Amino acid sequence: MTTPDSHQAIRPRRNRKSCAIRTLCRETRLSHESLIYPLFVHEAPRDEEITSMPGCKRWSPDGLLREVAEAHSLGIGAIVLFPAIDKNLKSTNADECHNDDGLIPQTIRAIKNETPDVAVITDVALDPYSSDGHDGLVSENGKILNDETIEVLCKQALCHARAGADIVAPSDMMDGRVGAIRTALDNTGHDETSILSYTAKYASAYYGPFRNALGSTPKIGDKKTYQMDPANAREALREASLDIDEGADMIMVKPAGPYLDVLALVASNVDVPVAAYQVSGEYLMIESAASAGWINREEVIKESLTGIHRAGANAILTYFAKDVAGWLHKD
Ligand code: PBG
Numbered sequence: 001m002t003t004p005d006s007h008q009a010i011r012p013r014r015n016r017k018s019c020a021i022r023t024l025c026r027e028t029r030l031s032h033e034s035l036i037y038p039l040f041v042h043e044a045p046r047d048e049e050i051t052s053m054p055g056c057k058r059w060s061p062d063g064l065l066r067e068v069a070e071a072h073s074l075g076i077g078a079i080v081l082f083p084a085i086d087k088n089l090k091s092t093n094a095d096e097c098h099n100d101d102g103l104i105p106q107t108i109r110a111i112k113n114e115t116p117d118v119a120v121i122t123d124v125a126l127d128p129y130s131s132d133g134h135d136g137l138v139s140e141n142g143k144i145l146n147d148e149t150i151e152v153l154c155k156q157a158l159c160h161a162r163a164g165a166d167i168v169a170p171s172d173m174m175d176g177r178v179g180a181i182r183t184a185l186d187n188t189g190h191d192e193t194s195i196l197s198y199t200a201k202y203a204s205a206y207y208g209p210f211r212n213a214l215g216s217t218p219k220i221g222d223k224k225t226y227q228m229d230p231a232n233a234r235e236a237l238r239e240a241s242l243d244i245d246e247g248a249d250m251i252m253v254k255p256a257g258p259y260l261d262v263l264a265l266v267a268s269n270v271d272v273p274v275a276a277y278q279v280s281g282e283y284l285m286i287e288s289a290a291s292a293g294w295i296n297r298e299e300v301i302k303e304s305l306t307g308i309h310r311a312g313a314n315a316i317l318t319y320f321a322k323d324v325a326g327w328l329h330k331d
Pocket of ligand 1: 127211
């Protein structure tokens with residue numbers, strides 16, 4: 001019996017009754033336009049499968065250019081480059097990171113030549129070049145040297161800017177590096193080079209597969225004296241206000257999926273664009289569950305990225321970028 005009290009006037013399900021209505025009511029739309037595609041490159045004639053990240057490759061210089069062109073044709077407008085550096089070129093002072101004839105500057109020039117419209121983002125940190133596997137210089141007693149590291153990071157950022165990088169992205173978490181890099185760029189006529197700061201980068205176990213891909217696992221110790229404590233959210237706001245004051249054009253939260261609360265907090269408190277990085281461990285967990293047949297790969301990937309977008313990311317770095325762009329064109 002229907003009484004006035006039990007009359008159900010408000011029925012949220014009406015907004016879900018058909019695909020057309022659900023589409024109209026949708027609050028967030030995933031788009032290929034907000035995807036950034038991270039790519040690994042090595043100085044070798046062949047592309048190589050990455051064992052720790054099935055489906056990802058260390059691209060040869062030529063293979064990388066083809067992959068960038070393919071991603072571009074699917075509507076992906078930005079890539080970020082990570083170099084797998086020959087062991088013989090790694091050193092304690094990581095000098096190779098600012099060699100103008102090194103792998104990254106060569107790759108930037110080649111991409112800018114072939115696909116000039118693609119925004120090239122470079123990672124600024126010492127770990128791929130450091131025989132210690134740390135993002136900063138290591139002192140004899142095992143400490144990470146903040147200010148000495150910044151001098152090298154500035155050289156690295158300038159080297160990338162000279163080669164034509166659109167955006168440099170310091171991922172090292174040293175204090176004061178954004179301001180120092182901004183000044184170094186401005187003093188050398190690179191005031192148009194943007195800075196995307198890894199602002200809230202956590203000391204995360206989810207980076208394991210990436211470190212295997214680059215052979216950059218720290219030889220001694222961990223990264224907890226510079227990357228953030230996973231237990232902290234408010235501290236991300238402190239890092240964000242420092243980076244923005246120092247001149248960051250965009251900031252990043254990383255990892256993404258396990259840190260959606262941090263992403264939402266940061267995004268609602270800053271006035272610069274916010275990126276989020278779905279890192280290698282997040283990639284691998286989805287990829288391995290899907291390859292075992294335990295989850296629906298396409299649906300889970302899209303849902304994971306929708307969640308990151310909904311939490312407030314303007315841009316998302318994801319190893320799934322090309323797949324997703326393909327699916328979104330089909331949808
Ligand atoms: C290095 C860097 C790391 C990642 C991006 N830049 C690893 C680390 O800090 O140890 C991780 C990316 C990923 O796991 O996908 N500064």
